[in-house]
Amino acid sequence: LKSPYSGGHVEVIVGPMFSGKSEELIRRVTRAVIARQRVAVFKPALDDRYHASHVASHAGRTAEALAVPDAQAIRAHLSGEDALLAAPVEAVDVVGIDEAQFFGSDLVPLVLELADAGVRVIVAGLDLDFRAEPFGMMPELLARAESAEKLTAICTVCGAPATRSQRLIGGQPARYDDPVVLVGAQESYEARCRVHHTLRR
Ligand code: ADP
Structure with a gap:
């Protein structure tokens, strides 16, 4: 016989910048x-x-x-190894993770471990990077989640639903090869639809 349903599962919230991922995470x-x-x-x-x-x-x-430096720090925190605010995993019902795309691939096994232990895990993050390529381990999280919500923002050019994050450097669209972190550059981001998302050649 299988053990009773523990309630543990994974919910993923994705979309471009300004699509309301943080808002939705905060709501839940x-x-x-x-x-x-x-x-x-x-x-x-x-x-x-x-x-x-x-x-x-x-x-x-x-x-x-x-705020934690890496996924291992979340594990340490929830296993009570960490003195600050330590809450052992048996003592949490819900774990929320924002900006998940900035964690390494070791976030995936941690999220699955928590869900297996009965925790409701809500993960929000960018599905696509500024090139509109899948962002790190987010595709794997999406595939393994029980539920996934894909939010859209509003395209700053035409008002259509925006699925992509336009990166601008000095007001110009970024190049495909521009490094993700550009020291000293005047950078900004805008929500864009498929048509109005561009990369400088
Ligand atoms: P995310 O976490 O996906 O970046 P947030 O929850 O931080 O999104 O912010 C969503 C909010 O951003 C919206 O409710 C709206 O107030 C604001 N916003 C600013 N620009 C846009 C845009 N182009 N499209 C939609 N919302 C926008």
């Missing part, structure tokens, strides 16, 4: 908090240090989150 997490479920939210730290932080949407909504 806030509902869980209202239902008195035990929730832990993580996001990648830009530096190497843990710190209490928050997930914020472009529209200004926020939820408390812990």
Whole structure:
């Protein structure tokens, strides 16, 4: 006989920048908090240090989150090895992860492990990079998730549903080969549809 359903599963929220991924993650997490479920939210730290932080949407909504350097730090945190805010995995019902595309491929086994242990894991991140190529391990997460929601933004050129993130460097479309991190460059991003997403040749 199989053991009873634990409730553990994976939900993925994807789309381009400005599509409301953080908003949707915050919405789901806030509902869980209202239902008195035990929730832990993580996001990648830009530096190497843990710190209490928050997930914020472009529209200004926020939820408390812990910024962590890598997926291993999430595991350490949830296994109670880490003194700051330590919550053992048996003590969480819901784990939220924002900006998931910036974690390495070891995020996938961690997410599956948590779901197997009975945790509802909600993962938000970019499905495509600025070239409109699949972003890191996000395709694998999408394939392995129980549910996946693909959100769209509004194309800044024509108003159509935007599925892509246009990268601009000094106001010009980025080149395919431009490095993902450009030190000192004037960069910005806009939501674009398939027609209006361009790469400079
Ligand atoms: P994501 O996490 O996908 O980047 P956010 O949840 O942070 O998205 O922000 C979504 C919000 O961004 C929208 O509710 C809207 O207020 C704002 N926004 C700004 N530009 C756009 C755009 N081009 N299309 C849609 N929403 C936009």
